[in-house]
Amino acid sequence: MHVFELTGDDDLARWAGAIEAARWGDDGEGTHTEASLRAYLADPTNVMVVCHRGCEVLGIASASVRRKPYAAAPWLYVDEVDTALDHRRRGVAKAMMTTLLAIAARHHCSEVWLGTEPDNVAARGLYSGVPGAEEEMFVGHAFTI
Secondary structure, eight states: EEEEETTTSSSSHHHHHHHHHHHSSSSOOOOHHHHHHHHHHHHHHEEEEEETTEEEEEEEEEEEEOOOOOOOOOEEEEEEEEOOGGGGTTSSSHHHHHHHHHHHHTTTTSSSEEETTTTTHHHHHHHHHSSTTOOOOOOOOOOOO
C-alpha cells in the first residue's frame, strides 16, 4: 500500500481510470476524469492524495489549503476521505490522513479541519484515533443552487 500526492504532472488519465474502476459507496457525486482532475489540481490550494497497490486504487482524499482574513497561518480543510468498499477497515484512510497531516505541516498550517455526519461511526472512530484530533460538535447547512 502506497499513498502519494497527485499532481498535474502525473498521468491523470490513468489515475482517473483507476479511481473510476474502484468500487465506491453509492454516493453518486460524479465521475473522475482526466479533465476534472486537471481542473481540480490547477488550483494550487487544492490537494489530492491517492492510496494504491500497484494499479488498484484503495482510497482517495481531497483537501485544500485555506486562509482566514484574520490569521497569519493557513489551515487545511479536508473535503473528502474515501476508501474503496473492498478495502475498508484496513488502514487505508488512516494512511491517507497521515499523508494529509504531513502536507499540512509542509504548508505550515496551524490546523486541519474536517467534518462528518454524527452517525458515521467508522469515520468518527478513524478521526478520533489520529494524533491531535479533538471532536467538536457543530451544525452544518447545505444550500442547493
